[in-house]
Amino acid sequence: MKKIFLVIALLAIVLSDFGCSICGCRNLYMGLFPIFKSKFTGIRYSYSEFHTTLLNNLQQFSHNFYKSAEIWSGINIGRKWQLLTFLPYYYNIQRDDDMGTTYKSGIGDITVLANYKIFDTRYLKNQSYKASQQIWVGGGIKLPTGSFNINVTDMNTTLADINAQIGTGSVDFFLTARHDIQIDNFGINTIANYKISTPNQQHYQYGNKLTVNSIAYYRISRKKITFVPNAGIAFENIEGNKLNGNKIILSDGLNTGSYATGGYLLTALTGIEVTMQNITIGANIQFPLAQKFAAGQTTLSMQGMVHLSFAL
Numbered sequence: 001m002k003k004i005f006l007v008i009a010l011l012a013i014v015l016s017d018f019g020c021s022i023c024g025c026r027n028l029y030m031g032l033f034p035i036f037k038s039k040f041t042g043i044r045y046s047y048s049e050f051h052t053t054l055l056n057n058l059q060q061f062s063h064n065f066y067k068s069a070e071i072w073s074g075i076n077i078g079r080k081w082q083l084l085t086f087l088p089y090y091y092n093i094q095r096d097d098d099m100g101t102t103y104k105s106g107i108g109d110i111t112v113l114a115n116y117k118i119f120d121t122r123y124l125k126n127q128s129y130k131a132s133q134q135i136w137v138g139g140g141i142k143l144p145t146g147s148f149n150i151n152v153t154d155m156n157t158t159l160a161d162i163n164a165q166i167g168t169g170s171v172d173f174f175l176t177a178r179h180d181i182q183i184d185n186f187g188i189n190t191i192a193n194y195k196i197s198t199p200n201q202q203h204y205q206y207g208n209k210l211t212v213n214s215i216a217y218y219r220i221s222r223k224k225i226t227f228v229p230n231a232g233i234a235f236e237n238i239e240g241n242k243l244n245g246n247k248i249i250l251s252d253g254l255n256t257g258s259y260a261t262g263g264y265l266l267t268a269l270t271g272i273e274v275t276m277q278n279i280t281i282g283a284n285i286q287f288p289l290a291q292k293f294a295a296g297q298t299t300l301s302m303q304g305m306v307h308l309s310f311a312l
Helices: 002-015 159-163
Strands: 039-054 057-077 081-096 100-107 110-125 129-143 172-183 186-196 209-218 220-222 225-238 263-276 279-293 298-311
Touching: 081 129, 110 172, 209 263, 225 279, 263 298
Parallel strands: none
Antiparallel strands: 039 057, 039 298, 057 081, 081 100, 081 110, 110 129, 129 172, 172 186, 186 209, 209 225, 220 225, 225 263, 263 279, 279 298
């Protein structure tokens, strides 16, 4: 057990929500859930790295590193309902060509989701062939518990400054759908999530986001340990940010320029989940297959996640 926790600690250092200096603020990553019957809780560490170079001034660039530690939990209520909560803590690093390195950290926005199971079927043939399928739909809310401490009307304010904020300052809403099908030990888990953003008190509005993850997995049981190697793809489409209802365009300030925010990202991911009795350890890493943020000015290098969860 000591070796397991040592591995988790090392992975947290290497891999430690997804952000971007031009494209928008945080995203809610779902992925594979830990194995649990009634409820679970745990902690997830995530890391993402971006590079930005302005097209109208190639001498201006930045490297952005986003780390988070997130407490997540879930509980099944009866046979049909499921409640999920996410409480993140962010640590952002921004390295600019002219401004040096800046750091920002703090508790982010709390998210609560409620899902309803509309379909659940199981099939058994000859006591050896098993198949199951589930469909969940739901929604949720993100509360502005993270800090948004910046003046968006200041002409010296940049999009990198805004997207480095710990919170959005707004109440946002989620629509979610999850489908899981398993035949014997092989399965495919697909999750679609749409975030509807609202303006904050300064009338700044982050773009709406659509994310879709589809992950194939295979369960391998060895005595009391279950290994679940997995691989899949993830797609994200981000609408442009707005100020006073008008889309933001890119330059040194917020009100001049010619390049809109937002864009899309397609990544390949691979990972593994290991369950020992009531403990699940998991990790994955993602690399971009195709992307276009703000006319190609911002690019994702890589992102990854590791978690330790307990079924209660």
